[in-house]
Amino acid sequence: MIQDIQFSGLIFSPPVAWGWFIGLVVVSLLVSGLVILQGGRGRLTRLALVAGLLLLIANPSLVSEQRNYLKDVVLLVLDDSDSQSIGERRKRLTETQQALQQKLAAFPDIEVQTVSVKQGDTVAPDGEEGTRLFRAREEFLRSTPSNHLAATLLITDGQVHDVPDSASLPASSEPIHAFLTGEREEKDRILTVQQYPAYGIVNKPVSLRILVEDHPRPDGPARLDNALITVRLDGNVINRTAVIPGKPADLELTLPHGGENFVEISTSSLPGELSLRNNSHFLSINGIRDRLKVLLVSGEPHMGERGWRNILKADPSVDLVHFTILRPPEKQDGTPINELSLIPFPIKELFEDKLEEFDLIIFDRYRRRGVLAPHYLQNIVEYVEKGGALLEAAGPSFATPLSLYRTPLATVLPGQPTGTVYRQGFIPTISKDGKRHPVTARLAPTATDTDWGRWFRMIDADNQNGTVLMTGPEERPLLMLARQDKGRVAQLMSDHAWLWGRGFEGGGPQSELLRRVSHWLMKEPELEEEKLTATLSEGQLQIRRHTLGNDPAPVTVTRPGGEKTTVPLEKGAATEPFQAAVPVAEDGLYRLSSDGLSALVAVGAMDPLESRDVRTTDEKLLPVTQATDGKIHWSADPALPDFRRTDSGASQSSQYWMGLRKNRNFEVTGYSKTALFPPLVAALLLIGLLGFSWWRESR
Template sequence: MTGTVILDPLVPTWLLAAVGALALLLVAFAIWRRLAGWWLRGLAAIALLAAIANPSLQREERDALSDIVLAVVDQSASQRIGDRSEQTAAALASLEAEVDRLENTELRVVPLGDAEGDGGTLLMTALSEALAEEPQARVAGIFLLTDGRLHDAGRAPDGFPAPLHAVLSGRDGDWDRRLVLKNAPAFGILGEPVTLTLRIEDQGAAPEAETVPLTIAIDGDTPMSFDVPLNEDMELPVTLPHGGMNVLQFATPVLDSELTGRNNAAVLQINGVRDRLRVLLVSGEPHPGERTWRNLLKSDSSVDLVHFTILRPPEKQDGVPVDELSLIAFPTRELFLEKIDEFDLIIFDRYKRRGILPAIYLDNIRSYVETGGAVLVAAGPDFASADSLYRSPLGEMLPGAPTARVYEEGFMPLLSALGQRHPVTEGLETAEGENAPGWGRWFRQIEVEALPRSQVLMTGIDDRPLLMLDRYGEGRVALMASDQIWLWNRGFESGGPQLELLRRLAHWMMKEPQLEEEALWVEPNGQTMRVVRRSLSETVGDVTVTHPDGSETVLSLEEVSPGRFETIWEAPEMGLYRLTDGELDSVIALGPSAPAEFEQTIASGEELAPFVEGTRGGVVSMEDGAMDVRQVREGRPAAGRGWLGITPSGAYLTADITITPLLPAWLFLLLAAGLVIGAWLREGRR
């Protein structure tokens, strides 16, 4: 119980001050007149003023509140390295025992796990949230049980209400080797080297070495081995082998004395893209569909188009001198002998043999396809004639043979059973309308007999082949047995998906991975992966997933649309996963290439030191043994050799308040009257 004197004036404060000033003047006047009882008059004035001020004694009954000690326990991934978990558990047990020994003190433990995604250790965020939930006046001490590696120093509280101490895990002889990738781009141009900056560095008490082995693997293939300098930046040029996602894995061997091997490898995913798609379009003669091809190819900014239309064939003789013609001579030798390898795709649009391209040039085109090129033939009526391209060296690679018959009647282009599963044409029924009958009709089809090796994706009159694909050597060939696709572009009878069809067709011929008939890939979303298997078969086998630690999981896929099989799987951890169904393989990296938790693995108090020093706390190591926690007065050093201090807050809760007058009012009046009479008597005697 405590007591204090309080005043509750019977008049306003200003009036009480005025009365006091008047009393002081009267006492001063008495002194000036040299009255013998001036001091008795002064005491009487004080008694009257005290009576008006109404002094009271306030008594409080207080219940003492316990002091709170906060302990933020770091349980992030870096704290699970080596025996740090056991060290932290022992340090927490020691702290609990010390706090239990202190009177009226309780411990609040705040566990801290891994941040979402790759956020690292959010130590200050956890501390700020813990302080916000506790009364600041009761906090007597703060202990951080951690390795000292945090990633949110900027979120520290503005001030700490009690001494802050850092208790660090780890040992003096710890060391670790880390592989770092810098300047890692998200995409790269095919055929052009991508320069990466790679560095292998040692941290802590590492053994001396000048070079270390490094292995590099692309898409899980056989790794290549190199010896690289240690603790130096190294420029590494990489040329992407294919379009789409390329997964590059870099690794250096893990030594037994290292803290962890999690940062000895890095995974980089680079999307391979073509700089420009170089297309050569050769139109045999002007016709309405010519502009469809040109508009389609020119609308894509990534396409470099070279277009020639043969307006004046060699056999045409009209008497006009050649030097007066406003035409460009067809550069056959330059295009088909010298620069043919510079083109990614050659399109023959209603072209027929007229002697412009000699047989040796056409044979060179065949060789161009055989070594990886691509040719698309949009056939017109001339394809069925004696001047057909089929009756040239190109006939060997074309997927269909003409029968010399041309149909001139309306028909609806439809997808074949294979076309509904093939990536070039799947889903086209709904690309422009609700179903296939919403497409417009075509009015010409060249009858061709599909070769056994070809793939028939679309059919026309009486289910005759309309669109055929084939592989020839390392290249690809497509044959469209009609020149009427331009009707869809003009919107005739509601048109059709000509833009999407021709775009997919061109990309399939460019060997884009997304349009391969047989493909296995993964679409990641955090740690959730969608496994997709595309196949022309009715069924596919199970997919075996190999985890980063070498364990395996077998997944069954379900057909979600014709030719597309999928499943969704939640991966247990981040890292590099390999998938295979026995025929196709795929590699996917989940999470960051180098997790933030393993960028710096050596325990250190450097980042926490400024916060600790500001509260006169201390930084100690768990390796030193059990903690000694003492109580110190506020403002004194809170850490010393072998001990850490907390400041008792002295917080309390007021249970009851009692107010009683210091003296009764009549007693003040009686005292004042006695003093006045005493002054009168003293002065009367004199």
């Protein structure tokens, strides 16, 4: 602060009320006017005597204020975002900051306030992160009036994402100067995904539009080298193609599963380009299944048949084709064919022409009756091996020579019948593996499954190559799941699941069990028993490794910068997955791998605004600096410009210097009052005037 005493003004403080004083002035004016009208000698001296008397009664005084002039503030805003780590930018940021503070320290009436803006410190109204320098300035102005700012100095690479409209800045705004930390005409290649769908139908192609731009653009008609585009889906390369920089290109890909599908698109680099961060683009497309086509073949009418139909028809996304074999070929009752109202079973159409169109095939209490020839069943085997799904709900015939196991389907069915059929009451029990498998884990509403109702029939079978999730009498397999090449098979060794649906003895989760089994067969990601996932929580990646094994391999975590870390897994509770935690230090895409499984986790924005264009530029800040009469300086230039204190309304910059506006703000710490006419002086003046008047009139 600078102390100073300045004249403030002249005040009057008569010893009587202002009303009496004004009345006295009016009377004096009337009397003086009358004297002037009558003429005579001494009238001017009398007027002077009256005026002096009134002036003395008014008691005039001089008031002086003691002022403390406040220092003006220079706001120094540092861009400490991720893009400043490129090249020499961060070094120049530090050097420029030190040089500015040294220069500004030479001004005794200047106070420097520094604000550092890091990646993610401020967020745009739409939730997108970026470099928000002017948001930081606005927050600073909440505690410091704008008329106290001498200037705002920005040290940045010019990639500022909240630059205000220059027309919106007030006319009284302080000068805004910028110091750019990068180089002019930096070379970079930028990949942009202009259009992509948020959702896509599984196994149907989706289109994306991309654009590769090279900066700076070559002058003249020089030929641009093609950019090689690599497309990865969930970490696996699915396409490579060449595109011409500067021209949009369309790409197609097919989503293999429901849920999140991570797509990584990358382009080849330019020699000597600035950064590879914007050579890749990550996005997530949510896969949804279209109408699921399910073929249900019931070998004969029975109590549980309607249960299957009701469960499948309750799902609006399922197209169900259901046939019940009511009249097998061996039935000969002499009824003419033209008098039968039954729908003929379209065997060739279903099991040869359109078999690949179905997402799931269910055999419900089916037995060999000569309806399906062996080559049709062999078609189903090939359908499964190519990625199809098969579910068999066995009936008593599975234990007889008419079993489906005595057909080509034996190569894919996990359960081999023993010929025994259990016909006593039993409560289905979740096995040890079943308590960890997503299909049956937490299927029971309580800690045990003893509250479920009983079933009364189970066909015994030996598990060949499947995973037993539920057991029946004598802990024999009741529900088995198996993988066959690219496809999946499930076997339910009982036809009494309908008792749960009817609520017998309290019932059980029939619908949920069959829904989970069906969705596992159709490869829904959330029901995979071997799965690697991770979520972000409290600054850490919480890794979860679902497995039916007891000793999974450690997880290799690849960070966005390419560094790899191996993390051991810890066993949780008996039914919980293995877990691990990894601190997160930067935003980007993290890759996880273990035992051939992989997972991708996006931390922060998958396509951060900060990384889209990292070239140093003055184009974004130029309108603001021009509107406030500020200046832009490239830190790579040899010397910093000088600073000058400038008056408001004067020029705030030139080619060689930057202005710091004088605001002349002050606070009053005291004042003094001095009478113009002390009492003794006033008395002498009145006596003198009276004597002069007497002498003048006596002559």
